[in-house]
Amino acid sequence: xxxxxxxxxxxxxxxxxxxxxxxxxxxxxxxxxxxxxxxxxxxxxxxxxxxxxxxxxxxxxxxxxxxxxxxxxxxxxxxxxxxxxxxxxxxxxxxxxxxxxxxxxxxxxxxxxxxxxxxxxxxxxxxxxxxxxxxxxxxxxxxxxxxxxxxxxxxxxxxxxxxxxxxxxxxxxxxxxxxxxxxxxxxxxxxxxxxxxxxxxxxxxxxxxxxxxxxxxxxxxxxxxxxxxxxxxxxxxxxxxxxxxxxxxxxxxxxxxxxxxxxxxxxxxxxxxxxxxxxxxxxxxxxxxxxxxxxxxxxxxxxxxxxxxxxxxxxxxxxxxxxxxxxxxxxxxxxxxxxxxxxxxxxxxxxxxxxxxxxxxxxxxxxxxxxxxxxxxxxxxxxxxxxxxxxxxxxxxxxxxxxxxxxxxxxxxxxxxxxxxxxxxxxxxxxxxxxx
Amino acid sequence: xxxxxxxxxxxxxxxxxxxxxxxxxxxxxxxxxxxxxxxxxxxxxxxxxxxxxxxxxxxxxxxxxxxxxxxxxxxxxxxxxxxxxxxxxxxxxxxxxxxxxxxxxxxxxxxxxxxxxxxxxxxxxxxxxxxxxxxxxxxxxxxxxxxxxxxxxxxxxxxxxx
Numbered sequence: 205x206x207x208x209x210x211x212x213x214x215x216x217x218x219x220x221x222x223x224x225x226x227x228x229x230x231x232x233x234x235x236x237x238x239x240x241x242x243x244x245x246x247x248x249x250x251x252x253x254x255x256x257x258x259x260x261x262x263x264x265x266x267x268x269x270x271x272x273x274x275x276x277x278x279x280x281x282x283x284x285x286x287x288x289x290x291x292x293x294x295x296x297x298x299x300x301x302x303x304x305x306x307x308x309x310x311x312x313x314x315x316x317x318x319x320x321x322x323x324x325x326x327x328x329x330x331x332x333x334x335x336x337x338x339x340x341x342x343x344x345x346x347x348x349x350x351x352x353x354x355x356x357x358x359x360x361x362x363x364x365x366x367x368x369x370x371x372x373x374x375x376x377x378x379x380x381x382x383x384x385x386x387x388x389x390x391x392x393x394x395x396x397x398x399x400x401x402x403x404x405x406x407x408x409x410x411x412x413x414x415x416x417x418x419x420x421x422x423x424x425x426x427x428x429x430x431x432x433x434x435x436x437x438x439x440x441x442x443x444x445x446x447x448x449x450x451x452x453x454x455x456x457x458x459x460x461x462x463x464x465x466x467x468x469x470x471x472x473x474x475x476x477x478x479x480x481x482x483x484x485x486x487x488x489x490x491x492x493x494x495x496x497x498x499x500x501x502x503x504x505x506x507x508x509x510x511x512x513x514x515x516x517x518x519x520x521x522x523x524x525x526x527x528x529x530x531x532x533x534x535x536x537x538x539x540x541x542x543x544x545x546x547x548x549x550x551x552x553x554x555x556x557x558x559x560x561x562x563x564x565x566x567x568x569x570x571x572x573x574x575x576x577x578x579x580x581x582x583x584x585x586x587x588x589x590x591x592x593x594x595x596x597x598x599x600x601x602x603x604x605x606x607x608x609x610x611x612x613x614x615x616x617x618x619x620x621x622x623x624x625x626x627x628x629x630x631x632x633x634x635x636x637x638x639x640x
Numbered sequence: 641x642x643x644x645x646x647x648x649x650x651x652x653x654x655x656x657x658x659x660x661x662x663x664x665x666x667x668x669x670x671x672x673x674x675x676x677x678x679x680x681x682x683x684x685x686x687x688x689x690x691x692x693x694x695x696x697x698x699x700x701x702x703x704x705x706x707x708x709x710x711x712x713x714x715x716x717x718x719x720x721x722x723x724x725x726x727x728x729x730x731x732x733x734x735x736x737x738x739x740x741x742x743x744x745x746x747x748x749x750x751x752x753x754x755x756x757x758x759x760x761x762x763x764x765x766x767x768x769x770x771x772x773x774x775x776x777x778x779x780x781x782x783x784x785x786x787x788x789x790x791x792x793x794x795x796x797x798x799x800x801x802x
Contacts, residue, residue: 290666302730302769333664340677340714341726341770343783376664381673381712384768398665398672400711416666459732459773466774501731501769531773533732547734551768557711 208236210445212433213426213455214469217313226313227348230355233316239361241432242323246367249435251282254328258431260439262451267296267387267424268499268528270517273431279411280329280419286412291331292420294396295322295428297338297345298386301500302551303533306455307425309467311338311345314429315352319375321428323361324435326373329421334375337392340382349377384555388605389422390414391557402559403605426455448473450516458484460534461491467531473514476506480534491536495621499528501548502610504617505535524617540637541622542629545615546574552611563608566597570615582630590619650693654679658697668698672708676715685716713767721756723801725749726767726780733769736776736788742766744791745779748798761801 206215216236220228233239245254259274281287295318299307311318318336326334338346353375356362364372383401385391390404393415414420430452434442443451450472456479457467463485470479476496480486487493495505498515504525506513513519520527535544553567573590576582596602598612619626628636650658661674675694680686686694686709695705709715716724727742742753749757749764756763762781772778775787779797786797 299771300769303732303773304769305771305773308771339771340712341767341780344785374664378674379677380714381677381708382714383712395673396670398670398674398708400708416670457774459776460735465776497731533735533773535735539735544731544734547729547731551730555768 208433209437209441211453211469212437213310213317213429213453214314214467216317217310220313228314228316230316230352230359233314237436238316238432239320239356239359241435242320242327242361243367245324245435246327246369246371251328251330254324254435257439258328258434261434261442262439263427263430263434263442264450264517265424266426266430266454266530268301268502268526270527273423273427276411276423277325277328277421279409280421281412282330286419287330290333290416290418291329292415292418293322293326293329293331293334294392294415294420294422295334295336295425296387296389296392296422297336297342297425298380298392299339299342299425300384300387301502301529302548303459303497304457304500304529304531305459306457306467306529306531308342308345310425310429310455311342312348315345315348316356317429317432318349318425319352319356319361321431322375323366323373324431325421325423325428327371329419331421332372332374334373335396335415336375336377337386337396338377338379340380346377346379353377383557384551385557385605385607388607391605392422393420400557402557403607405604446472446516448514448516449518454515454530456483456515457529457531458534459531461488461536461538462486462534463488473516475512475514476532477511479515479532480511487534487536491538493534494537494539495535495541497528497533497535497614498525499530499532501533501551502526502613503528504613505621507621538637540578540635541618541625542574542578542635543637545618546571546578548614549574549611552607556607560603560605560608562597563603563611566593567608567611569593570597570612574615577626577629578635580629580633580635582626582633584630586630587619587623587626590615649689650679650697651682654682655697658694662698669700669704672698672700672705673712673715676705676709676712680715684722685719691717719756720763721760723762723782725762725764726770727764728768728770728772728776728778728780729766730769732773733777738777741777741779741789741791744794748791748794762798 208215216228255277263273264270386395386401391401395401410420459465468483495507549571553571556563558564594612598609657678658675661671695702772787778787
């Protein structure tokens with residue numbers, strides 16, 4: 205049995221795996237204390253107490269931005285005219301950041317943990333409606349969530365008069381039609397409303413005016429999954445789980461040419477090299493690690509000099525990147541940094557919602573220039589053109605949302621750390637990684 | 641019942657499923673994406689007739705609904721094969737050789753991305769990250785996820801689909 209006090213997110217699902225079961229079912233979830241935190245929160249704590257608890261625990265959003273969850277919840281109007289009527293809690297399960305696969309894992313393996321976190325989160329802001337905004341491609345998580353929601357409803361954990369109180373909560377799954385921009389929270393709200401997923405202007409921010417113009421909180425899957433154990437064990441316990449200054453555990457992931465790609469729940473602040481060597485089994489024979497995208501496709505490259513850094517928000521930011529989703533993508537020495545950059549820009553160009561000109565027009569143009577360099581048609585001065593255009597396209601404020609910024613940042617870091625590779629393509633007129 | 645519903649080519653089952661989505665939303669038009677996915681699930685794609693019928697059911701214009709339908713990657717406004725083959729082309733799968741995999745799939749099916757096999761079984765489409773990066777290179781056929789996929793696995797995988 206895994207210790208839930210050190211592995212609150214994955215202890216149960218690893219036990220289920222060990223027992224040869226694919227998923228933590230309702231029986232197993234309840235037998236290990238499941239839904240007790242929701243009962244305790246709804247019957248024994250006020251919404252304000254829960255918001256304070258989560259603030260004290262320093263739980264930060266696990267979807268990429270790292271905003272303090274309790275602070276976000278604190279922006280929701282709780283009294284007066286603004287608080288009357290529906291309020292919404294939306295779980296952002298639109299996991300579409302390339303290289304990220306942690307939310308799928310949590311939803312497929314332990315759907316009740318997310319539901320319990322959503323019950324507590326909804327109570328904290330007195331929301332009466334909750335939605336899971338789920339990727340359209342995620343068929344297995346959809347099946348698991350639908351089953352788990354029906355079970356939770358049959359037990360009286362959802363619906364009217366939860367735990368014998370006056371608290372009502374309906375929970376439904378919205379399947380996305382599929383666009384990366386849906387992960388941006390205001391675009392997500394437009395998609396939830398059945399519209400094109402174009403980001404909204406801010407302010408107003410969703411806690412004041414979100415879904416259908418009502419106060420709305422959008423939280424990532426992993427963020428909400430952290431909530432039940434915080435209620436059970438308290439803020440101090442959560443603060444002490446981290447190895448450095450960040451609180452809690454994190455589901456870290458590694459993909460690329462390692463011996464054992466996968467996901468592991470580890471303390472916040474676990475060093476990059478430890479995750480890669482001890483958990484992902486190190487690089488495959490014959491491959492050398494050159495760089496990583498620490499938390500998805502929109503995070504800047506880190507290189508050798510950074511690999512001993514702990515994975516925590518401030519440290520990774522100080523190193524010039526972002527922790528993002530905490531699922532790192534490894535670039536080995538067989539991969540051409542120019543072509544990998546082209547692959548990244550292809551994704552962002554394709555997934556631009558098309559509303560803002562710099563993003564819609566600029567990203568395909570950058571992709572094309574990278575393709576030209578990769579295929580030997582690069583010209584002297586192209587790199588300076590890329591440098592300059594990065595500002596036009598990627599500087600925050602030039603576009604409505606941060607899609608273009610997220611696209612340009614990894615490119616700028618590639619130009620910084622792998623500039624020799626870019627220059628060699630242009631000076632020799634060919635990609636040195638391709639066989640002659 | 642509105643006139644649009646009376647002349648709707650939607651089945652009673654489809655209308656019922658769409659109404660069930662509308663029931664937990666504040667207005668009918670908010671079910672646009674759910675409705676498109678429900679009808680597509682039954683018919684494979686969204687024809688002009690389906691689009692008009694859904695728009696009528698939701699009380700919105702066909703043009704509005706089409707602007708939504710064409711925005712999303714997973715809503716098809718052209719016919720597709722019985723099974724859509726999605727080969728991930730995002731960065732983790734790129735590092736693990738998705739270009740080779742896509743080439744092998746193209747060769748096996750005899751179609752390029754966007755194409756449908758002559759027998760109408762498969763349509764090949766590129767897809768962004770499937771969230772299976774520890775199983776790269778990954779692909780999805782219909783609702784089934786596969787990974788890591790080698791060229792040698794393709795006969796076995798495609799053989800499982802009629």
